Amino acid sequence: xxxxxxxxxxxxxxxxxxxxxxxxxxxxxxxxxxxxxxxxxxxxxxxxxxxxxxxxxxxxxxxxxxxxxxxxxxxxxxxxxxxxxxxxxxxxxxxxxxxxxxxxxxxxxxxxxxxxxxxxxxxxxxxxxxxxxxxxxxxxxxxxxxxxxxxxxxxx
Amino acid sequence: xxxxxxxxxxxxxxxxxxxxxxxxxxxxxxxxxxxxxxxxxxxxxxxxxxxxxxxxxxxxxxxxxxxxxxxxxxxxxxxxxxxxxxxxxxxxxxxxxxxxxxxxxxxxxxxxxxxxxxxxxxxxxxxxxxxxxxxxxxxxxxxxxxxxxxxxxxxx
Numbered sequence: 001x002x003x004x005x006x007x008x009x010x011x012x013x014x015x016x017x018x019x020x021x022x023x024x025x026x027x028x029x030x031x032x033x034x035x036x037x038x039x040x041x042x043x044x045x046x047x048x049x050x051x052x053x054x055x056x057x058x059x060x061x062x063x064x065x066x067x068x069x070x071x072x073x074x075x076x077x078x079x080x081x082x083x084x085x086x087x088x089x090x091x092x093x094x095x096x097x098x099x100x101x102x103x104x105x106x107x108x109x110x111x112x113x114x115x116x117x118x119x120x121x122x123x124x125x126x127x128x129x130x131x132x133x134x135x136x137x138x139x140x141x142x143x144x145x146x147x148x149x150x151x152x153x154x155x156x
Numbered sequence: 157x158x159x160x161x162x163x164x165x166x167x168x169x170x171x172x173x174x175x176x177x178x179x180x181x182x183x184x185x186x187x188x189x190x191x192x193x194x195x196x197x198x199x200x201x202x203x204x205x206x207x208x209x210x211x212x213x214x215x216x217x218x219x220x221x222x223x224x225x226x227x228x229x230x231x232x233x234x235x236x237x238x239x240x241x242x243x244x245x246x247x248x249x250x251x252x253x254x255x256x257x258x259x260x261x262x263x264x265x266x267x268x269x270x271x272x273x274x275x276x277x278x279x280x281x282x283x284x285x286x287x288x289x290x291x292x293x294x295x296x297x298x299x300x301x302x303x304x305x306x307x308x309x310x311x312x
Contacts, residue, residue, distance in 0.1 A: 013178065014174065015171040015172075015174035015175040015178060016171075018170065018171035018174065019171040019175075022169065022171060078280075078281045079281060079282070080281045080282060080283070081282050081283040084282070123280060123282060124234075124279060124280035124281075124282070125234045125235060125236045125280075126235070126236060126237050126240070126279060126280070126292075126296055127236070127237040127299065128292070128295065128296075129295060129299075129309070132291065132292065132295050135288065135291065136282075136284070136288065136292070139284065139285060139288050140282055140284075143283065143285075153285070
């Protein structure tokens with residue numbers, strides 16, 4: 001199964017980019033993986049609904065090829081790392097070819113987007129910056145594969 | 157209030173050190189802050205209880221000057237970022253001079269340590285690497301102060 005992590009918003013703090021490269025290498029040891037970052041056009045406007053709508057269009061366009069759309073959002077299910085690994089194994093068992101995991105923008109997702117997704121996962125009750133969410137998601141995907149492959153995770 | 161984050165284990169991936177420096181600068185805008193990292197002696201042995209006991213001794217020695225010991229542990233309370241900010245405000249109101257926030261080693265805390273602490277906080281149902289926990293804790297402390305000071309957090 002190919003996994004894409006899609007992030008709305010391109011700008012990165014340097015350490016975030018370094019972390020992304022670090023975990024991307026590690027995840028690719030186990031599966032086909034890509035990190036995608038895209039921004040909406042500047043002409044979208046600034047009111048929350050317009051931004052959310054433009055981001056939703058961008059997400060739906062970018063995920064057209066994926067057969068599972070997974071939203072990372074505070075409103076989602078709180079899973080343990082083992083449960084996340086089990087969910088990935090389940091996708092593999094269902095012969096899902098391409099799952100896309102989406103990190104929203106600063107305003108959160110448009111309410112219509114949930115109907116297009118198959119799963120919504122919350123990382124924590126805490127609110128993290130969108131940059132930090134990228135690192136957390138990648139580390140959790142890597143951890144999930146180490147769990148599924150019974151690979152020692154060296155708590156680096 | 158001075159805040160110390162104490163981490164058992166010194167080794168760092170480069171991006172983690174960079175993230176620590178990044179958030180340390182930001183937290184110091186609001187309060188006295190230090191990040192402490194220490195390891196137990198190599199002679200401790202390898203069985204879990206010996207390691208936990210040596211780490212507990214290290215933590216208790218290092219926190220002797222602190223008037224609040226806060227453990228970051230999967231067994232703790234799940235707070236929202238706002239609740240974490242409220243807890244910090246509460247410590248300030250109680251005139252706490254020095255709080256120490258402790259990230260344990262790979263085996264978790266010795267069970268006796270909980271009796272010495274005033275609070276145990278869980279970051280998520282997910283298990284994070286100890287390196288990643290450092291970044292998350294620092295980002296959350298920074299976020300808490302931006303909440304308390306009504307400072308815009310630019311979702312960097």
